[in-house]
Amino acid sequence: MDSTLKAHLTHRQTWLRGLFIVLFSIIYSTAGMVLTAIVVFQFISILLSGACNPRLLAFARQLSTYLYQVLLYVTFNREERPWPFDAWPTAELAALTDGQRQQQY
Incomplete structure (x- = not known):
């Protein structure tokens, strides 16, 4: 086996990321x-x-917003793990501007 391939297959961080992907997929569902x-x-x-x-x-x-953060993490577009490893998204972070939500029902 090629030593480069062996190094990739035995890289601990990759396997740890895979475990978190499974965990966050369950949380996402x-x-x-x-x-x-x-x-x-x-x-x-x-x-x-x-x-x-x-x-x-x-x-x-x-x-x-949290679900979006989970999707970013599991698709390798974000390195920081979402909650519970990071802060829960605040209302201010996730808030729409007042002009975006003026429709009455």
């Missing part, structure tokens, strides 16, 4: 189900009251 439940709840909230739940709206923004 679970968080995706939570986000789906939020979407359904917000839709029902709009049907019944005509307005979104503001707390849930902020959490959905944070969760969406």
Whole structure:
């Protein structure tokens, strides 16, 4: 076996990254189900009251940003591991500008 290939196959960091990819893929699937439940709840909230739940709206923004960070990590577009190894996305980081969300339902 070529020594370069052997070095790549035995590189500890690569295998550790693979383990984290599996872990974050499971987290992504679970968080995706939570986000789906939020979407359904917000839709029902709009049907019944005509307005979104503001707390849930902020959490959905944070969760969406987190899912994006997970995707960046597992696709090798980000080196920093997402939460719980990094900070949870804040509402300010994930927030849309006021001009982007003015539509009334």
